[in-house]
Amino acid sequence: MDNHTSPHVDRSADQIDPGRRSALRCMAWAGTGLVWTVAGGVPFAAGLVGGGAQAAPAAGLTFVQISDSHVGFDKPANPDALATLREAVAGIRDLPTKPAFILHTGDISHLSRDEQFDAADQTLKDLGLPVFFVPGEHDVLDDGGGAAYLARYGKGPNGKALGAGWYSFDHGGVHFVALVNVVNLRGGGLGTLGEDQLAWLAGDLKSQVDSTPVVVFAHIPLWTIYPEWGWGTDDGARALSLLRRFGSVTVLNGHIHQILQKIEGNVAFHTARSTAFPQPAPGSAPSPGPVKLPAEKLRGALGVTTVTYRPKASPLAIVDATLG
Amino acid sequence: MKRFLVAMLLAALATVAKAETVEIRIDNFTFSPAEVHVAPGTTVVWVNADDIPHAVAANDKSFKSKVLDTEERYSRTVAGPGVIEYFCSLHPHMTGRIVVDGGTGGPAGR
Ligand SMILES: [Cu+2]
Numbered sequence: 001m002d003n004h005t006s007p008h009v010d011r012s013a014d015q016i017d018p019g020r021r022s023a024l025r026c027m028a029w030a031g032t033g034l035v036w037t038v039a040g041g042v043p044f045a046a047g048l049v050g051g052g053a054q055a056a057p058a059a060g061l062t063f064v065q066i067s068d069s070h071v072g073f074d075k076p077a078n079p080d081a082l083a084t085l086r087e088a089v090a091g092i093r094d095l096p097t098k099p100a101f102i103l104h105t106g107d108i109s110h111l112s113r114d115e116q117f118d119a120a121d122q123t124l125k126d127l128g129l130p131v132f133f134v135p136g137e138h139d140v141l142d143d144g145g146g147a148a149y150l151a152r153y154g155k156g157p158n159g160k161a162l163g164a165g166w167y168s169f170d171h172g173g174v175h176f177v178a179l180v181n182v183v184n185l186r187g188g189g190l191g192t193l194g195e196d197q198l199a200w201l202a203g204d205l206k207s208q209v210d211s212t213p214v215v216v217f218a219h220i221p222l223w224t225i226y227p228e229w230g231w232g233t234d235d236g237a238r239a240l241s242l243l244r245r246f247g248s249v250t251v252l253n254g255h256i257h258q259i260l261q262k263i264e265g266n267v268a269f270h271t272a273r274s275t276a277f278p279q280p281a282p283g284s285a286p287s288p289g290p291v292k293l294p295a296e297k298l299r300g301a302l303g304v305t306t307v308t309y310r311p312k313a314s315p316l317a318i319v320d321a322t323l324g
Numbered sequence: 325m326k327r328f329l330v331a332m333l334l335a336a337l338a339t340v341a342k343a344e345t346v347e348i349r350i351d352n353f354t355f356s357p358a359e360v361h362v363a364p365g366t367t368v369v370w371v372n373a374d375d376i377p378h379a380v381a382a383n384d385k386s387f388k389s390k391v392l393d394t395e396e397r398y399s400r401t402v403a404g405p406g407v408i409e410y411f412c413s414l415h416p417h418m419t420g421r422i423v424v425d426g427g428t429g430g431p432a433g434r
Contacts, residue, residue, distance in 0.1 A: 075375040075394070111377060111391060137414045141379065141391040187383045187411030188419050229353070230417035287352035289376055 060310030061172035064092050064099045065217070067254030067305075068274035070138065071120045072110035077290035078298060081110065081276040085123050087323045088275040088304050092127060095306065100171060101129050105254035105272060106136030106182065106219030112148050121152075132157055135165055136219040136255060137182040146183055166197050168204050174309055175208050177201065179218035181233045191220030191233035198235065202242055213248040213309060221253040223262065223269050226282035231256055240267065250307070250318075256288075258301075259320050270318055273303040299324025345369055345399075348420065350378050350392070350412075355420035364404040364424055371397045381413040388413060 066088060073081040092099065102124065109116035117139075124131050133153045140146035146164060156167035156178070164180040179201070181191035193201075208214065216222070222239060224232035233239075243249045249267040257279035262269045277290040278301035285291070293301060303322040344366045349356045351373040362368065370380050372392040380398055381388040389398035391414070402408060404424025412418035 077375070111393065138377070141377065141414060143390060185413060185416040187381070187409060187416055189416045227417065230415050287354065287374075289352060289374060 060308060061174060062095075062097045062099045062306060062308040063101050063103060063171075064095070065103045065105060065252050065254075065272050065305040065307060066092075066124075066275060067105040067219075067272040068107040068136065068257055068276055069104070069120055070107050070110040070274065070276035071123075072113060072116040073276050075277075075290060077277040077292045082119050082123065084299070084302055084323060085120065085275045087299070088302070089123055089126055091321065091323060092304060097306075097308070099129065099306065102127065102131040103176075103217050103252065104131055104133045105217050105252060106134050107138040107254065107274075107276075108133065108136070110138055110276075112139055112142040112146075114148065117148065117152055130157065132169070132176070132178060132217075133165075134178045134180055134217060134219055135182055137185075140164075140183055162200060163194075163196055166200065172309065174213045174215055175205075177204065177214065177216045179216060179222070179239065181218050181220045181222070181236070186234075189234050190224075190227060190230055191218075191222075191236070193233065193235050193239055198238055198242075201239055205242055205246075208246070210245050211247055213250070214243060214246050215250045215252065215307075216243065217252040219253065220255045221260075221269070221271055222251055223264075225256065225260060225271075229282065229288040231282065231288075243267065252305070252307070256282075257290075268318075270305070272305045273301070273320060273322070275302050275304065275323070278302070347371060349373050350418075353378075353412075353415055353418055355410075355412075355418060358420045359423065360421075361423045361425055362402060362404075365401065366424070367399050367401045368422055369397055369399040371395070378415065378418065379413045380410055383409040383411065 069085040070081045071085060078084060092102070108120045135146065135149045139149045142148040150165060154165050155161055156165065157169055158167065161167035164183045166178055166180050168175065168177045170176070179193060179197065181193050184194060185192055220233055221231055222233045222236035226232070244265065247266055251267060251269045253271045254274070256271050257274035257277065258271065258281065259273055260271045278293065279288050280291050300322050303320055306319045306321070344363060346360050346362050346366055346368050348360065348368060348370045350370060353374065360368070370389070370392065372378050372394055375394055377391050377393045379389050379391045387400055392398055402422060402424050406424050408422040408424065410420050
């Protein structure tokens with residue numbers, strides 16, 4: 001288990017789920033018994049953690065994280081990113097436990113175009129579930145610097161989203177916080193939350209008791225993974241310090257198109273696969289550009305993440321499944 | 325007549341010299357060359373040769389390109405003298421600089 005914030009390439013690289021049909025990997029969280037499981041390969045059939053049994057309908061709260069759908073991307077790494085998003089949606093529909101909602105951790109579109117957002121929305125609508133969004137940098141690159149995203153998603157789920165689209169909500173005893181770290185970026189820097197958002201976060205968390213499980217989601221990882229590729233958030237540590245007093249914090253990010261995980265104190269970090277194309281392990285390639293896999297291997301590198309929280313007794317379980 | 329042609333030719337050459345163009349390629353999440361030295365009046369052209377979109381933004385916010393998809397380009401004529409620091413507004417770890425000086429010409433550094 002990695003207890004350091006160190007971005008060492010080797011350590012990060014060996015945390016990457018190796019792919020299809022790998023064994024379940026569990027990480028016990030000393031103290032409160034949080035266990036994560038990352039299941040490589042077998043689509044949606046991995047047993048949830050804890051019992052080791054096949055997935056029985058879970059009591060408690062189950063939701064799905066979907067990320068980096070890049071609708072509009074049509075380069076060789078995946079000529080049809082909308083098709084693989086559709087497959088991800090079909091997989092979610094077939095889950096043994098119907099999720100309560102979907103979190104989309106950004107890069108919904110590839111170029112912030114209306115038709116790309118429309119296509120993503122139409123596809124996700126098929127689930128008949130609420131979808132909670134945060135923007136990725138690809139969702140705010142219109143001439144208005146995010147105006148298109150805000151026009152569409154800017155009110156948030158409860159009309160209370162602020163600034164570039166941050167908000168919080170409560171569901172099933174869990175406090176969810178949606179953060180935006182892809183706007184007002186500075187040359188030479190990483191992702192940025194900014195003073196306004198950090199002040200809002202401090203105020204938002206004030207009304208929560210320490211025992212409330214908190215799930216924070218944002219596009220760019222809030223922890224420093226590999227700054228040479230911009231994989232981190234400059235002021236992410238300030239957000240994490242505000243979360244330190246909570247007994248259970250889960251941080252869900254996207255952006256890097258692969259699974260990386262770390263547990264530090266009471267905070268469990270997890271990044272999701274993309275539904276569009278994979279990116280290389282930190283430092284393993286000249287650049288973080290799309291990895292071109294043989295067509296038959298692509299779906300094994302794409303996927304969605306299912307998270308289950310069971311009040312009392314049971315651990316929070318995170319299951320990653322590929323598209324094929 | 326001959327003298328007139330020579331004058332034309334000289335004028336054309338002067339125009340060419342003034343309208344010098346320097347190309348910066350964006351590939352593998354890198355501006356290449358990352359630093360150029362150019363004369364005042366040079367047109368700097370960024371070409372995105374990557375399979376991911378990028379954008380060019382000055383640190384001092386004096387200019388910002390639209391997003392550049394693969395093979396799209398953005399150009400800017402630089403006045404100067406001075407140093408223009410810029411970055412990719414999508415991937416801010418990508419940085420570059422343009423040194424507008426007497427016109428020692430061409431790419432500097434690598
Ligand atoms: Cu870029």
